Amino acid sequence: MYEIKITFHVHLPEGVEKIGQPVVLGNRKELGSLETPIVKLRQQNLTYWKSDPISILFHDTDTHIELIKYKYAIHIVPKSMFSRGNEKIIFEGFEESFQDWRTLDTERNNQFDIWKNNNQYSLFAIRDFAFVDYIYNSIKGSNLKDNVMEYQHLLSLHNYHTINASNFDFICSHIDDKLKEKRLFLCLILGYYISREKGTFHELPVNFQSKLLLNALVGYNQETLPSNTKELMYTAIIALIRHNAFQMQFDWPVIFTISDEIDPIYAFIDQLKALKYSNENLAKFIQIIGPYIEDIEPQVYIKATKVI
Structure with a gap:
């Protein structure tokens, strides 16, 4: 027997907290067996709700892991104990059939979802898309690669919202983070941004703090x-x-x-052909670059000196 831990993340319509308790229901006992709303969601911001981690147990012989189904819903409980008959559960989406239910991705601990609209409750705009921030804040010293893959998965699920949430302003607002791994993540986001918006030769704003991201590259390997x-x-x-x-x-x-x-033929030097140092800056540059080029090939050294 083994277990997986699942956390549900979802953007719900504004104001659902005034209607009832947002919940997750699924076809496992840990998810209420479609009837009992035991997995409650907690509000994180205007439309972002999150569950506590849910442990789901499996037997080693279980071959139907991929068939776990779930839906988001609003559990409405009458305020008066005498109105028990009015208790109801309003599910997302329009279809009542089981085919309309979501399939749990058991390969991932986090399920990132957006409410499926219906005639009663709709989510028209997400002004506080929070999943990118959640991934970024989850980065630690040893899990950068996992969180990058989580981000890439998020792009495949919610491309428009993910792109908007991880824009250039996102990079600038987090660029002074002390954790090196988070700044490497920002380098990657910058690569996505440039490739998507401007192309390879995009010029960054004059006041951009490139130093902070370059310093994160010390010791970097692919x-x-x-x-x-x-x-x-x-x-x-x-x-x-x-x-x-x-x-x-x-x-x-x-x-x-x-x-x-990243560049064994030193092609990046060609990007600096227009660089011209004053005598003062040239002297400073020679002093700084010395330790970096002690062991490089002579032809690379010549190429670099021709540029400056």
Whole structure:
């Protein structure tokens, strides 16, 4: 016997707390066996509700894990004990048939959902989409890759809302986070943003704090993130290098320490051809870059010096 822990996250129509108690009902006893609303949701912001973690037990011989069905509902209980007959459960969606129920993704601990509208209660706009923040706040020192895959899954589920919630403002508002792994996550979000909105040569705003994200790249290797993020990270790193260098800042040479990982032919140097240092900045640059290029190939050194 083994168990999985599931947390339900859902955006519900505004004001449902005035109507009744939002719940989850499913075809397992842990989910109320379709009848008893034992899994209650707790309000986190205007429309975002979340359950406590729910343990669901399985026998080793259980072959129907994928058939766990569930729905969100509003449990309305009369305030008076004499009105018991008026107790009711209003389910999301229009269909009463079992086919309209959601299927639990047992490969994931978090279920990220949006209420299915019906004739009684509808969610027309989500102004406080919270799932990206939940994933970001879940990042610790050792689970970055898992949370990146969670974010990618969220993109596949709720693409429009996820893109809007992880926009450039999101990056800027979290860029001074002390946890290195969170800043690496922001680098990836920046890669998504540039690839989606502007293209490879997108110029970041003058006041953007590229230093904070570049510093997070110290010791970076591609195994840190899923393999399908390599191009996105490279796009972000190139944008950060260009911004930092052309603002006459000197944090970008960190790229030399990870070039074997992300750019073994040092193609990023070509992005800096228009860079011109004053004599004062050139002297400072030579002093800073020295330790970074001690072990690089002579042809790379020559290529770099031609640029500056």
